[in-house]
Amino acid sequence: MWKRMMMIVAVCLLAACGKTIPDAKNWPVADFTFVDQSGKPFGLRDLKGKVWVADFIFTNCETVCPPMTAHMAKLKEKAEEKGLDVEFVSFSVDPEVDTPEKLEAYAKQFTDDLSNWHLLTGYSLAEISELAQKSFKTIVQKPANDDQVIHGTSFYLVGPDGKVAQTYNGVENVPYDTILEHIEILQSSR
Numbered sequence: 001m002w003k004r005m006m007m008i009v010a011v012c013l014l015a016a017c018g019k020t021i022p023d024a025k026n027w028p029v030a031d032f033t034f035v036d037q038s039g040k041p042f043g044l045r046d047l048k049g050k051v052w053v054a055d056f057i058f059t060n061c062e063t064v065c066p067p068m069t070a071h072m073a074k075l076k077e078k079a080e081e082k083g084l085d086v087e088f089v090s091f092s093v094d095p096e097v098d099t100p101e102k103l104e105a106y107a108k109q110f111t112d113d114l115s116n117w118h119l120l121t122g123y124s125l126a127e128i129s130e131l132a133q134k135s136f137k138t139i140v141q142k143p144a145n146d147d148q149v150i151h152g153t154s155f156y157l158v159g160p161d162g163k164v165a166q167t168y169n170g171v172e173n174v175p176y177d178t179i180l181e182h183i184e185i186l187q188s189s190r
Contacts, residue, residue: 019185021157027164029135034091035122037104042118044162051186052087053179054156055170056132056140057119058094059106064153068170072155073110076117078176084183088117093128093140093151095121136164155179159186 033043055072057065072088079086090107092098098106103119111117129140138152155170157179166182168175 019188021165021182021185023166025137025164025166027135027137029158029162029164030131032123032131034120035100036118036120037100037107037114039100042120046118047087047089047158048162049160050087051085051160051183052089052158053183054089054091054136054158055154056091056093056128056136056138056151058092058149058151059098059102060094060147062148064171067172068153068155069107069110071170071174072117075155075174075176075179076111076113078180079183082180082184084180084187086116086183086187090117090119091128091132092119092121093125093132093149094142094147095123095125095128097147157182157186159189 029044031044033041033045036042053072053075055068057069069090072090076088092103098121100121103121104114107114107117107119125140125142132138132140132152136152136156138154139150141150143150153169153171154167155174156164157166157168159165165186168179
């Protein structure tokens, strides 16, 4: 009887000690509604209650965006293999150039399935700069007379509560397993 009682107490204690994401950011994402690669409105309301991964890219990028987008596609594939329900959002940092059609053509170089990947445009550079800075604590800046844009290279994991939970390197040594584990933690907290 004593062993049985201790076993029940131990199981209850372990269940109460749910996993959490270390050093969670808890940065609220400001409301937004933009246009995705299919030309349809897409915004924070469409992500309510969902776990999602975001990044900042542009189609004319000559340096970090192609590897970031390839890594996002690989993360998407790994999440699907694990049966995880997660959305992916890529904000264009060059909205004057990146039309929905350009974003779709760009993404199709990395994956054929865009059903849960939304590449967004339809805003001004000032709007995306403000969203990036206030919600994701990163920079978006376009130098004068240059077609390249300065932007952050992180992946941002956002929980069902609409807050950035964690950031990860999106260019090299992407911690896929850690991100997937953190997605599972956020999904179990719904």
